[in-house]
Amino acid sequence: MKHSEELQTLLLLGTDQTPLGDDLLQHLQNAGAALADSPEKSAGLAMVYLRQWRRAGFSLEQWKGELPAMGIATKAEAECTVASARCLQEILEGKYSDALGEWVHLLLQAEQVLPREALPALFQRSLGDPELWETIRTAIGSRGQWLLLQNPLWQPLYEIPIQTDWGTSTGPARLALLQSIRKRDAALGLNQLQSSWETEDPAQKAALLAELNHGLSIQDEAFLENCLQDRRKETRQMAAELLASIPNSGLTQRYLSYLRDCIELKDNKIVLNLPAEIPDAWRKDGVEISGKAPYSFTQRSAWLFQLLRRLPPKYWQKEWGLEPLQTISLFAQQDREESWVQALTDASLLHHDLVWQEALAGWWLNQPGASSWQTSTGRHLLQVLPAVSLQQLLPPFLQKQAYLLEEDHVATYLLCANPHPWTEELSLALIQPFKRYLAGADNPFWNIWHYTRLLKALAYHCPPGLFAALNGGWNVDSPLWQRWQAEVERMLAVLQFRVKMQQTFQQAYTT
Numbered sequence: 001m002k003h004s005e006e007l008q009t010l011l012l013l014g015t016d017q018t019p020l021g022d023d024l025l026q027h028l029q030n031a032g033a034a035l036a037d038s039p040e041k042s043a044g045l046a047m048v049y050l051r052q053w054r055r056a057g058f059s060l061e062q063w064k065g066e067l068p069a070m071g072i073a074t075k076a077e078a079e080c081t082v083a084s085a086r087c088l089q090e091i092l093e094g095k096y097s098d099a100l101g102e103w104v105h106l107l108l109q110a111e112q113v114l115p116r117e118a119l120p121a122l123f124q125r126s127l128g129d130p131e132l133w134e135t136i137r138t139a140i141g142s143r144g145q146w147l148l149l150q151n152p153l154w155q156p157l158y159e160i161p162i163q164t165d166w167g168t169s170t171g172p173a174r175l176a177l178l179q180s181i182r183k184r185d186a187a188l189g190l191n192q193l194q195s196s197w198e199t200e201d202p203a204q205k206a207a208l209l210a211e212l213n214h215g216l217s218i219q220d221e222a223f224l225e226n227c228l229q230d231r232r233k234e235t236r237q238m239a240a241e242l243l244a245s246i247p248n249s250g251l252t253q254r255y256l257s258y259l260r261d262c263i264e265l266k267d268n269k270i271v272l273n274l275p276a277e278i279p280d281a282w283r284k285d286g287v288e289i290s291g292k293a294p295y296s297f298t299q300r301s302a303w304l305f306q307l308l309r310r311l312p313p314k315y316w317q318k319e320w321g322l323e324p325l326q327t328i329s330l331f332a333q334q335d336r337e338e339s340w341v342q343a344l345t346d347a348s349l350l351h352h353d354l355v356w357q358e359a360l361a362g363w364w365l366n367q368p369g370a371s372s373w374q375t376s377t378g379r380h381l382l383q384v385l386p387a388v389s390l391q392q393l394l395p396p397f398l399q400k401q402a403y404l405l406e407e408d409h410v411a412t413y414l415l416c417a418n419p420h421p422w423t424e425e426l427s428l429a430l431i432q433p434f435k436r437y438l439a440g441a442d443n444p445f446w447n448i449w450h451y452t453r454l455l456k457a458l459a460y461h462c463p464p465g466l467f468a469a470l471n472g473g474w475n476v477d478s479p480l481w482q483r484w485q486a487e488v489e490r491m492l493a494v495l496q497f498r499v500k501m502q503q504t505f506q507q508a509y510t511t
Helices: 002-013 022-031 039-056 082-092 097-109 116-126 130-139 141-148 152-157 171-184 186-199 202-213 218-227 233-245 250-262 280-284 297-310 314-320 324-334 339-350 354-365 376-384 387-399 410-417 424-439 451-461 464-471 481-510
Strands: 263-266 269-272
Touching: 082 097, 082 116, 082 481, 097 130, 097 451, 097 481, 116 130, 116 141, 116 152, 171 186, 171 202, 186 202, 186 218, 202 218, 202 233, 218 233, 218 250, 233 250, 233 297, 233 339, 250 263, 250 280, 250 297, 269 324, 297 339, 314 324, 324 339, 324 354, 339 354, 339 376, 354 376, 354 387, 354 410, 376 410, 387 410, 387 424, 410 451, 424 451, 424 464, 451 481, 464 481
Parallel strands: none
Antiparallel strands: 263 269
């Protein structure tokens, strides 16, 4: 850079005003730049040379110090094979980017670690891609852990060093310390938080309470009950969420009592008896109000919504003796906007109730006009459903469908957004109707370009052993084939890559 600026100045002022310096001449001779007889021509040739050199790259400085000792990299770890590394390179280049999770899974299954030459680029990319870091962090090995500490720019990727002094920790370090303590000793974490609660930053109190979710138990109840009366709404709401998550907590029992007073089941229908004014007990227990009296039915429904979304949904089975699907249908009939179904969705996620999550997904699949799945929590529920739930719900549903899936159907979203692998039965249940569609020219369903996404999901989620079955049976003479040929071939190419990728790891087992 220094010599380039010197040349620019020389060319502007002329060599008669600013002659070529000895240092610059020596640099050009060492670099092998061609020099002419006249200073003017030499300066011009040097500038051309330096510009080409800068476009091509730059020379790395020779390391003159001692490399840090690899103290933590004492364990011998097997890196992946050259063939597997080539597959990784194709993934990172973007051709098969969605296969990275599966590649890392195969790597860990083979008890191998990422190739060392790929680590710097992966670390650099992870700085702007948290999902990538979550995918690879367990596969970097001890060498990767050592390397990560050598570059200060990669500091955000490793955890903030835990401070041992609670009294001096602040901000994010305080949160990290509380999380660490709660994971090791929940009672100690509670005691530390209680000791400084009055002096904590009010804006951070809700985040601190959230860390009590680690090791949450009945021992935290008394402290959280006090937090229900905090001045800040965010703190009160977090305290209520945590208290509702404690099995058989006092708050949960009080919520159930309130709901018994305002919800009845008569003649297989829900009857609401909402209070005209919000009771003081409800407000003290974390039910927030909005607006002023007199309260409309919508405002009063919002109070009920808060109670419903925190109560464990299994209580309705005990209260009414009905199966989850029946209870969901009753609440849906009561409210056409499905806000009660939304409340049950929130409750099933808050209490990690898989039975109710499956029931809600099943209800959405069989209700063509259902909309509550399109909320943020509804979509999250569909994304976190386990693989076994997909297999129980989707194949029977797809097999009884007379037509192809519509773009805005819950099944389309579930297939594209859920990350779990598919079974052979599920994969075939999706692709066979599509093959039949392409085989017939007179089909009314022309607007099915969302099947581009479904074919991509099939390519990355179906068992690789299905390649032969998916590769055959296409009616290439159909008028519709030409329109979809590129998409089908792209799906098959991804599947073929996954077959190759798995074979590279299987070879490692046999050698």
